[in-house]
Amino acid sequence: MKTDDLISMLATGVQPVPRRAASRRLGWALALGLAAALAIMWTEYGVRKDLVQALFWPMLWVKLLYPFAIGCAAYVLVQRLARPGAKVGLSWVGIGTPVLLVWALAAVAWFGASPDERMHLLMGETWRSCAFSIALMALPVFVAALVALRSLAPTRPAWAGAAAGLLAGAAGATVYALHCPEMTAPFLGVWYLLGMLIPVAVGAAVGPRLLRW
Amino acid sequence: MQSSQAEQVLRSLFLRGQGGDEQAYKAFLQGMSRHLRAYLSRRLFGWPDDVEDLVQECLLAMHNQRHTYDSDQPLTAWVHAIARYKMIDLLRAKSVREALHDPLDDADELFAASDGEARDAQRDLHTLLETLPERQRLPILHTKLEGLSVAEAAQRTGMSESAVKVNVHRGLKALAARLRGGDAS
Numbered sequence: 001m002k003t004d005d006l007i008s009m010l011a012t013g014v015q016p017v018p019r020r021a022a023s024r025r026l027g028w029a030l031a032l033g034l035a036a037a038l039a040i041m042w043t044e045y046g047v048r049k050d051l052v053q054a055l056f057w058p059m060l061w062v063k064l065l066y067p068f069a070i071g072c073a074a075y076v077l078v079q080r081l082a083r084p085g086a087k088v089g090l091s092w093v094g095i096g097t098p099v100l101l102v103w104a105l106a107a108v109a110w111f112g113a114s115p116d117e118r119m120h121l122l123m124g125e126t127w128r129s130c131a132f133s134i135a136l137m138a139l140p141v142f143v144a145a146l147v148a149l150r151s152l153a154p155t156r157p158a159w160a161g162a163a164a165g166l167l168a169g170a171a172g173a174t175v176y177a178l179h180c181p182e183m184t185a186p187f188l189g190v191w192y193l194l195g196m197l198i199p200v201a202v203g204a205a206v207g208p209r210l211l212r213w
Numbered sequence: 214m215q216s217s218q219a220e221q222v223l224r225s226l227f228l229r230g231q232g233g234d235e236q237a238y239k240a241f242l243q244g245m246s247r248h249l250r251a252y253l254s255r256r257l258f259g260w261p262d263d264v265e266d267l268v269q270e271c272l273l274a275m276h277n278q279r280h281t282y283d284s285d286q287p288l289t290a291w292v293h294a295i296a297r298y299k300m301i302d303l304l305r306a307k308s309v310r311e312a313l314h315d316p317l318d319d320a321d322e323l324f325a326a327s328d329g330e331a332r333d334a335q336r337d338l339h340t341l342l343e344t345l346p347e348r349q350r351l352p353i354l355h356t357k358l359e360g361l362s363v364a365e366a367a368q369r370t371g372m373s374e375s376a377v378k379v380n381v382h383r384g385l386k387a388l389a390a391r392l393r394g395g396d397a398s
Contacts, residue, residue, distance in 0.1 A: 001338035003331045006269050007242040009338075010276045010385075013356040013363065015378060016233035021280040083281045084298065085290030085320070153278040155298040213274070213389070 033141030071170030134195025138172030161207020169196030349384030
C-alpha cells in the first residue's frame with residue numbers, strides 16, 4: 001500500500017475524538033480500582049474499631065494524607081507519562097515532599113524517645129504484614145491503571161509502569177490506613193513506604209513488556 | 214517553511230481533524246508524512262528501504278493514539294516523541310544500539326525539513342489487512358476504504374454502530390501491532 005493510500009484510509013470517515021478522552025480513562029481506572037480496594041479492606045480486614053475517635057488525632061490525618069499526597073502527585077505523573085512528549089516537570093517534588101516530611105516527623109519521634117522505646121516505634125505490632133497488605137490493596141488500582149495505560153501511548157514504558165505502581169501503592173496505603181492500628185511516624189516512614197514501593201518495582205519490571213504499542 | 218510555521222499549520226489541521234474534519238485530517242497526514250520522511254531518512258540513511266515502512270508505521274501510530282494529544286502541548290513534541298519511539302523500536306529490532314545515541318536529536322528539527330517523494334513501502338498493508346479477523350476487517354473495509362458511513366457499515370455487517378467504531382479502532386491497532394512485527398493483540 002502506498003503511503004497516500006494509507007492516508008486516505010485513515011482520513012476516511014475519521015471519528016471525532018472526545019476531549020480529555022485520555023485523562024478520563026486513567027480517572028476511571030483510579031475510581032474503579034479504589035472502590036475494589038475499599039471493598040477488600042472492608043470485607044477482609046475491617047475498618048479499625050476506634051476510627052471515629054481516631055479522627056480527632058492528628059497522627060491519623062498524617063497517616064492518611066501522607067499516601068494521599070503521594071497519590072495525587074503520582075496521578076499527575078502517570079497522566080503525563082501516558083502522553084508522548086508531555087513534560088514530566090515537577091511531579092517528582094510532589095512525591096518526594098510527603099516522604100521527607102514524614103521522615104522529619106520520624107526523626108523527631110525517634111530522637112525524642114528513650115532507646116528502649118525506639119524499636120517499638122519503628123516496628124509497631126504489624127510490621128510483618130503491613131507492606132504486603134498495602135501491596136495487596138494496591139492490586140486493583142495497579143491492574144486498572146495498566147489496562148488504561150495500554151490504551152494510551154507511554155513512550156517510556158518502564159517509567160510509566162513505575163508511576164502506575166506508585167499511584168496504586170499510594171491508593172492502597174491510603175485505604176489500608178483506615179484499618180491499620182499503627183500511629184507512629186517511624187513506622188509510616190519505613191513500612192508504608194516499602195508497601196508503596198512494591199508495586200513501583202513490579203510496575204517498572206512489567207512496563208516494558210505490557211505497555212508496548 | 215519554518216518549523217514554527219509548520220507547527221502552526223499542522224496543529225490547526227490536526228485539531229480540526231480531532232473534531233472529525235476529514236479534509237483537514239487528510240491534509241495533516243499528508244504534511245506529516247513529508248516531515249516524517251525527511252526526518253527519518255536522515256536518521257536511517259543506512260536503511261533507505263525501511264524509511265517508508267516507518268513513515269507508515271508512525272502515521273498509523275499517530276492515528277491510533279490521537280486521543281493522547283493534549284491541546285495545551287506543542288504538536289511537535291507529541292509527534293517527535295512518537296516518531297522517536299517507533300524509530301528506537303525499529304533500531305532495537307535491528308539491534309543497532311549505537312545508533313540510539315544520537316546527540317543531534319532535537320524535536321524542533323522534525324518540522325524543519327520536508328520530503329514529498331515516497332518510495333515504496335516493503336510491507337503491504339492490504340495484505341496485512343487480509344490477515345485481520347472478519348469482524349475487524351469488514352468494518353475497516355466498509356468505513357475506511359469504501360467510504361460508507363458508520364450507519365451503513367453497521368447495516369451491512371449486522372453490528373451495532375458502536376461495535377463498528379470499536380472494531381475499526383481495534384483493527385487498526387492490530388494492524389499497527391503487525392506492522393511492528395509484534396504480537397497480534
